[in-house]
């Protein structure tokens with residue numbers, strides 16, 4: 001490892017894994033930041049992929065921090081507060097020593113960056129779980145908590161941007177002071193050896209160490225794969241009453257009762273004789289049964305996003321789901337031509353794009369425009 005490729009004047013400081021981790025993290029965080037800050041909700045799936053890659057890299061980096069090469073180990077760069085403050089004092093007075101690995105301030109930055117990205121991952125999963133009922137926390141957090149969770153996630157994201165700016169400023173400052181290109185060392189892995197450097201001692205036991213790393217990585221891979229293949233539970237929604245399924249799907253897709261509050265179903269079932277310009281009336285007994293079932297399973301009983309954003313107001317001109325402010329805002333990016341296409345036919349034909357529409361879930365990962 002390290003020692004094989006060193007010569008008298010240079011040291012391989014950053015092993016290949018540390019370098020791949022560093023630039024992989026730059027790329028995945030860039031994807032998450034651009035989709036999160038600049039692009040709209042259509043990009044949530046890409047955002048989640050970028051964030052998951054970043055978290056996966058960090059998980060492996062933490063394992064590597066305990067079992068990797070000399071300068072990759074936390075023990076070589078995590079230092080107590082006194083040493084960090086002492087080093088800061090030396091920097092301010094221009095007397096600092098050169099560390100061949102991370103200096104104490106750089107080490108602190110590594111920890112801060114790892115911690116903030118991990119917190120972003122947890123808060124992001126919480127937002128996704130609360131608002132879209134998707135991801136690992138889907139059924140742990142109620143929809144009503146999505147607002148403040150989103151604020152925490154956004155604040156952390158701004159904090160990360162600030163840390164990244166500080167990190168780059170630190171690298172530029174240190175590169176100038178030491179007259180070396182630190183960004184290039186993170187590509188090549190190599191740094192020049194100089195008198196007075198603080199050098200860490202390589203650790204022995206290469207074989208047993210490799211076996212341990214292999215075991216931990218394999219365990220991690222099996223765990224991640226296992227978690228990804230777990231079946232996703234369905235939202236707790238009622239099974240369709242056969243009468244409703246039959247009568248209410250004659251002219252259009254089945255609208256799940258959780259899409260509208262009980263008062264809207266009461267209105268819709270009371271006005272079936274003039275139902276969006278059609279006569280959808282039924283005998284009194286069937287109408288009463290359908291009304292009771294729709295009202296008993298209305299939006300008030302579900303915890304999905306779709307159960308929290310739609311409400312009609314016929315007097316105010318909001319006669320259908322597609323008239324609501326939420327629907328318009330969320331589907332603004334789609335052209336008229338898409339809705340008029342043969343495969344979609346109408347805005348109200350949700351199931352053409354939302355595979356899970358009839359379940360009432362409307363998971364953002366189940367959207368596909370035909």
Ligand code: HEC
Nearest residue numbers: 247248250251255275276278279280290320321322346348
């Ligand atoms: C005779 C045909 C017909 C039958 C039967 C029918 N509907 Fe409709 N329904 C329509 C039409 C037409 C529309 C308007 C579609 C549009 O907006 O594109 C509509 C719209 C709706 C909407 C609003 C959709 C939106 O985009 O917001 C709901 C909710 C609805 N129907 C519920 C029901 C229920 C519940 C039943 C069963 C009692 C039912 N419908 C039976 C014809 C029918």
Ligand code: HEC
Nearest residue numbers: 041042044132305306321330347348349350353362364367
């Ligand atoms: C032409 C395709 C299309 C049709 C038809 C359509 N949608 Fe959508 N819908 C989308 C797209 C694309 C998105 C954005 C996906 C995202 O937010 O990640 C979306 C987003 C949503 C969301 C937000 C999901 C989330 O949690 O982020 C809801 C809720 C939703 N649609 C409800 C409806 C309802 C109700 C209907 C029918 C009345 C409907 N949509 C019809 C394409 C469609």
